[in-house]
Amino acid sequence: MTALRQAAEVVDPVPGAGAPHLPQQPDLIQLLTPEGERVEHPDYSLDISDDELRGLYRDLALVRRWDVEATALQRQGELGIWASLLGQEAAQVGAGRALRADDMAFPTYREHGVAWTRGVDPLQVMGLFRGVDNGGWDPAALGFNLYTIVIGAQCLHATGYAMGVQRDGAESAVLAFLGDGATSQGEVNEAMIFAASFAAPVVFFCQNNQYAISVPIERQARVPLFKRAAGFGFPGVRVDGNDVLAVLAVTRAALQAAREGQGPTFIEAFTYRMGAHTTSDDPTRYRLASELEEWKLRDPIARLKAHLSRSGIADAAFFDSVDAEGDELAARIRQGTVEMPDPEPTEMFDHVFAEQTPELAAQRAEFVEYHASFEGEK
């Protein structure tokens, strides 16, 4: 299986064997080893202060705490479903922190870590999974689009938005998120063609978490995903997605190249979905427990913690304070979710159009009248 990762030659996967080992790949960009050791990369350096390093740790830890709380709330019936990002915190926080305020991000439905870095209130994400709305945040104000659930559709939106940036003469970049499964979608391929043809300032950030629900990456691609970019005519890179520093450095560089008119980049963040696809999923049906155990050794948070401790950048008091902050955040999320009011029933009629049609106005009126007819009963 290792050979399949490293080389382009086609190797028959073992059905159900799951994700392979993460070898010492020459292609894999890394600035922080799984053991927490800082290493240099010839093409990617990272100028980062101790404060920023502690900030990244705080992001990772709080996002994971939120995720754990959300999973618990789903189990308790407070959410309809939850798509956990467990294991992908570094890929998301690193990518999110690479964005500037005037950049725009186009997430899938699992980008809670990116949402966090863009200033989305976690409760607005919770509202989506509770069924209150489809995400209540303001995409333009935050530079973070609403979650898109149809796989890959947002890659075209990101590309079109980037074409708009070009026409505005603005120096902003666009970050399109997608997963390994999405690379099989026609629309994703079309997005890359449009982006390449127009040299649009968009970066495709693919979190290869090894599974599209239950189907392993081997069914989506017989070449390493980042090598696909060459076929579209722009650079592709593979970064250790569990290394927040490498992800930050690689994404920053790609976004800057986009801003400077050098066109798109495809980033494959090599990571692992440590949890289920969603709370409705059962990963024991399609992957081995040993695989998860292996990936736990590459945990994105543990490695940064090890680095911060060992280098003296953070002490126990710092980690305790982040833990305490996490508990406060979780309590706020819990309370806010449980107390979240249901939407007004008439709301479903109110935003279908910018200019309401007489037909829909009539349906709304009938709806109100029908429900009013029950008043006074019982």
Add this chain to the structure above:
Amino acid sequence: MSQTLTIGKALNLGLRKAMEDDPKVMLMGEDIGKLGGVFRITDGLQKDFGEDRVVDTPLAEAGILGTAVGLAMRGYRPVCEIQFDGFVFPAYNQIVTQVAKIHARSKGKLPMPIVIRIPFGGGIGAVEHHSESPEAYFAHTAGLKVVAVSNPVDAYFGIQQAIAHPDPIVFLEPKRRYWEKAQVDPDATPEPLFRSRVIRGGDDVTVLAYGPMVKTALQAAEAAAEEGRALEVIDLRTVSPLDLDPVYESVRRTGRCVVVHEAPVTLGLGAEIAARITENCFHSLEAPVLRVGGYDTPYPPSKLEEEYLPDLDRVLDAVDRSLGF
């Protein structure tokens, strides 16, 4: 100043006017630049407005619509040309799951002022996928508005109104009527976009049509007049939302109604219209609302299309049947 224009030229001038009026308006599509589109509707526009505003896209319809969504989010007003009706389906996902839903999804924070221009309908002797009438798919989708023009005046003003409108609009152009002419006065006050219009008065039977079938309905009315029957013809102009108040007024007078479209009758617009007329004019009806349309077959090879498409005689046959009740 009034001038004689074909539907095609009226669309071209309407697009030009819309681009002059609003620098955010841009055209996207396949072969719409130097070639001016396969029907030349965008003729000369790239030369005058540049490649950034008249974009020859890669050959990918989902790509056209999907990037239009992003451009709309950035404040642009994309007008997408789908080369032929049967080629809209690769873009169907973007239209239905994104274009139609983003306004609601965002509670109005992300307007989608996108126009999807589609030459639709048959009658040009084409190969498969070039003669279809897909309007019902779009009319069935919440969040979309669907317009079908029938004449140069509505083409000239309608395309401008559609572009200026804040919601996504599927703008259906009657391709076999592109060369039909009429006087267009650009200084006239246009009729609102989402209004039907009585275009010929009569008290015997109400005939409804839109797009290419309007001409057929008018021809049928003329033939019926020779036999002493007065058909009232209504050009629906808008397929979604439907503007049926003038239809109800008419049917209450005539008691009879025939709906004509090229699309297959099963679950077509005629079915919805018949249901609504029945709900609103039940006590005035002298006959069931009858539908004249395509059959439930794939659009046939062109040697058979005259058999497939509703024509004057099939409309008159339905009128006879209606009067026979």
